[in-house]
Amino acid sequence: MSDDIRFYRANEKPYGAFSNLFRRPIVIGGETFPTAEHAYQSRKARKPAVRAWILAAPSPSLVASAAHGLLHWDIAPGWSRLRYPWMLDVERAKYVQHADLARLLKETGAKRLVECGTSDNEVNRRWGEVNGKGRNLLGRILMRVRCEIGGAAYEDAELDALVSGQSDYAQFYAPQLAAAAAHVVALPPTHRALFDREMAALSHDVEGGSA
Numbered sequence: 001m002s003d004d005i006r007f008y009r010a011n012e013k014p015y016g017a018f019s020n021l022f023r024r025p026i027v028i029g030g031e032t033f034p035t036a037e038h039a040y041q042s043r044k045a046r047k048p049a050v051r052a053w054i055l056a057a058p059s060p061s062l063v064a065s066a067a068h069g070l071l072h073w074d075i076a077p078g079w080s081r082l083r084y085p086w087m088l089d090v091e092r093a094k095y096v097q098h099a100d101l102a103r104l105l106k107e108t109g110a111k112r113l114v115e116c117g118t119s120d121n122e123v124n125r126r127w128g129e130v131n132g133k134g135r136n137l138l139g140r141i142l143m144r145v146r147c148e149i150g151g152a153a154y155e156d157a158e159l160d161a162l163v164s165g166q167s168d169y170a171q172f173y174a175p176q177l178a179a180a181a182a183h184v185v186a187l188p189p190t191h192r193a194l195f196d197r198e199m200a201a202l203s204h205d206v207e208g209g210s211a
Contacts, residue, residue: 005108006116008128010060017101018113018142020090021060024101028093035060039090041067044083046076068123084137084162091138091145102149105142110152113139137162 007015010022017024020036033039037060044067045051057063076082095102115138117124125134140159147154 004112004114006114008116008118014104017104018115020138021064023060024094024098026090026093026097028089035063036090036094037063039093040083040087043086044075044079045070046074050074084159085164087138088141088144088163091141092148095145095149105146106149106151108146108151113142113146115139 005015007018010016010019016022020040023035025032025034026036026039027033028039031039031042033042033055038055041054041063042051045054050070054063054066057066095105114136115124115128117128117130117134120130124130127136127138128134129136129139137159140156141163143152143154144156144159146152
């Protein structure tokens with residue numbers, strides 16, 4: 001649709017920041033991760049050694065690739081169910097902890113956010129859309145976070161069912177989300193310039209992640 005905001009590659013301006021491969025550290029569960037993709041994939045592996053191997057990959061896109069390649073016996077029990085509330089936790093952390101990203105997210109108003117994959121596969125159709133087809137769960141989670149930090153109202157019964165009752169950090173983040181909604185204001189010009197320079201300096205970690 002013409003009112004959609006589409007994103008995929010982390011180096012695209014300005015909405016590449018919505019990609020999980022966008023280089024911005026987040027702290028969640030007492031651990032610091034270089035990107036949202038690192039944080040998300042940190043729970044996929046069953047064994048600590050495999051987890052460490054995934055997170056040691058030299059770029060966010062390779063973190064995603066390593067995690068995508070896990071065989072079923074290497075994947076943590078319940079991951080097919082737990083990945084959805086965990087993704088919500090990760091996105092909450094990303095936008096609560098970075099006021100400039102929260103501002104960018106709120107600036108999208110009530111527009112539909114869509115991660116647009118370029119390769120037609122199950123992962124890209126789960127978290128985004130390919131040629132207009134897919135569940136777009138990352139985009140929908142971002143619209144929910146946008147609502148939680150004071151942006152446009154958003155209702156999604158299917159998403160609510162996927163994430164309900166499983167979010168480890170929802171209670172912890174509730175006051176921070178409220179504070180973000182109250183204090184996210186327009187960035188000063190110097191901060192906006194810094195944000196733009198960060199975007200311009202990104203490496204081309206561009207392929208989708210988040211199985």
